[in-house]
Amino acid sequence: MADDTPLYVISVAAELAGMHPQTLRQYDRLGLVSPSRTAGRGRRYSLRDIATLREVQRLSQDDGVNLAGIKRILELESEVDRLRHQVDYLRAFVDAGRRVFTADPRGDVVATRRVARQPRPTQAPRAITQAGSVVLWRPSR
Secondary structure: OOOOOOOOHHHHHHOOOOHHHHHHHHHHHHOOOOOOOOOOOEEEEHHHHHHHHHHHHHHOOOOOHHHHHHHHHHHHHHHHHHOOOOOOHOOOOOOOOOOOOOEEEOOOEEEEOOOOOOOOOOOOOOOEEEOOOEEEOOOOO
C-alpha cells in the first residue's frame, strides 16, 4: 500500500499524530496538510499526511517555528523533492558524458531522445592538383 493512500478519518489521524482533530482542521485551512476528500467532503488522511502532521508538531514545539515558517519549510522541501525527481529523470537520458538536451518554447531545458547520426560517406577525400597546390574536399552530403 502506498504512503499517499487516503485511509484514516480525522479522529484516527489526530490520534496517530498526537493532536486534537480541531488542530488538523486548522492545519487543513492553513494549507499545511491537504487530506483527500470523500464524496461527502469528509477528510481522509494518508500515512504521508500523518508524517507531515508529526513534522509540523516537531517544528512547532521543539524548534519554535511559527506556522507561517512551517508552511514555507514544507513548500521548500516539496520543491527540493520535485527537483530531485527531475534530476533523476534527466540523468536517465544521459549516456557516458554525452548529453542531449533542447529548450522547449518556454525556455525550459528538456531531455530529448538521441537521434542516430547518418553514416559518413566511405569515399576518401579527393585530391586535385592545380598550379602546384593540393586541394582537399569531401563530397557534399
